[in-house]
Amino acid sequence: MAATISDVAKCAGVGIGTVSRVLNGGKSVKDDKQQAVMRAMRELNYKPNSMAKRLREQKNGVIALMVPVVNHPFFAQFIDCVDQEADKFGYSTLLVASQQHAERENKILDRIGRREVDGAIFVTHHNHASERFDSYPIVSVDRHLSENVPYITSDNYEATKRAIEYLIERGCKKIGYIGTKPLVESEVLLREKAYRDAMREHGMTEYIVNEVAVHGDETKLADKFFESFADLDGVFASGYSTAQCAYKAAVQAGKSIPENLQMIAYDGSFTQWSGLSMTCVQQPIEQMAKSAVKILMERINGKTVAARTVHESSLIIGNTTK
Amino acid sequence: MAATISDVAKCAGVGIGTVSRVLNGGKSVKDDKQQAVMRAMRELNYKPNSMAKRLREQKNGVIALMVPVVNHPFFAQFIDCVDQEADKFGYSTLLVASQQHAERENKILDRIGRREVDGAIFVTHHNHASERFDSYPIVSVDRHLSENVPYITSDNYEATKRAIEYLIERGCKKIGYIGTKPLVESEVLLREKAYRDAMREHGMTEYIVNEVAVHGDETKLADKFFESFADLDGVFASGYSTAQCAYKAAVQAGKSIPENLQMIAYDGSFTQWSGLSMTCVQQPIEQMAKSAVKILMERINGKTVAARTVHESSLIIGNTTK
């Protein structure tokens, strides 16, 4: 049986209040009592029970982080950053990988309701009734979930625009766009818009394959893309697996990159795990994670926060452009 | 202010015991009271407070999962599997990415001591005083941490042996071994031993570069490897980043793979994220995760468990062997 605070009090010959005071420091406790308590704690190998502390203080010191999946370059990196950042605030991270199941996403709302966690960061590709979020401290990534849920995102529109402009600078005349449409309204949709705008501004024709994502279908999409538009000299690929499939499909279709075909991928987080060194838009993952945690902390502490926070992506030049 | 169980009891005109009974089901409650309670719960939008429940039941329903880092193909996949498996047992996963810092690893032992989590799965590359583990429900991966800590691993020795034999079958006469030595005693060391044994058994010479891992140094190691042993026709690379660096270095050194040089990598989990399709030993990540969770659950429930559990790896044939 683990020692409790009253065991310590008894052993040290003081009241439990005094033990609590030395435990939490700062409070004034006479030196001799202090010593006695410390000795007793050591002797009994006392560890404060955080279940009791939490109930008393109505606070867990835990946030939930919900992602669709861990085994994905963007999310994996995001998780690392969030965990490190939360730790700085004295919070732990409860991980929930929904594996794209809406039920698992809903369960986490219950968890907040039951006070298992103090707040949550949501990265979701599902729709949820927005009222469900309203009473809880939640921060979202790339998605506007409800009026009351602040969100963090990157400059999808501007970054895509810059990437397309870069392709044009490098001599591309016929640029295609391949992507998988998110199932839900999301900032990611701005990427296609930026492409369209760029094409219009330069008087260039649009070549788009952008369909609703069914995980694993990217290969087929990519094949279709290069069949439909055989003579492209530039490609913008939105998203990591799309980019990878597009790259393979292009090579297989006999294109030589970057000589005949230049390619830029949005989300370069995967290049570190792969052998490829693609020219890509790199999302500011660490900054997004830091903002998400910081803003969540503010929400937990009842402050009002910015509804939308945008961080700037950067264009990394690899060897898939001239 | 959130409604509590006594608010519900009052509103429904019953005792709190009765509310608790309908809450937890199974118990016999007369139908009219049942209805009244349910109505009251809905009316007050009641959510049971899990802090109180946990304190009362002395159980969190949370396990900690400690890994060196999330953003790594093996760990990312392992995390996904553990999380899903824990969920089946009604447990949540508290993630702790130590980022290789011993202090963060120690903090988690404190957490268990303070009863923040009910148990933990440890994937660590640090040494810890083994007594520290003895009082807690802990399961380790690939490491023997203490007499009282069961561990899960894969058949490092046999799988490496099979891989080397395969290289020999495919005609390799001069096979090298490149790896990064773990900082601590670990099952991973068996890979080098298997290589050495295979070489001896076949009367072949050993060509080994296996140094202590400093993250990021793999590139230098790989260059050194191919400088020292220029005319190898087979390579066994232990570990994901080693394999990747070795592959790049080989290509850069003008080798054509698999024509002049065949290569097998231990830990094929990264091939999905990379464009490469390497011949590799694939660790049974999902099974390891399942066993880890299952055994941890048994330990939490006070059962005695096997000290060592081994799962079998498989050799995946890619295009880096003939």
Place this chain on the structure above:
DNA sequence: CTGAAAGCGCTTACAG
């Protein structure tokens, strides 16, 4: 079947 009470292990006013 059901209500009143005890107790999980803390923290924090409240007296002294």
Place this chain on the structure above:
DNA sequence: CTGAAAGCGCTTACAG
């Protein structure tokens, strides 16, 4: 400075 007491919100014997 310090001890005794109340209370955080539950669950579970215990009577009835």
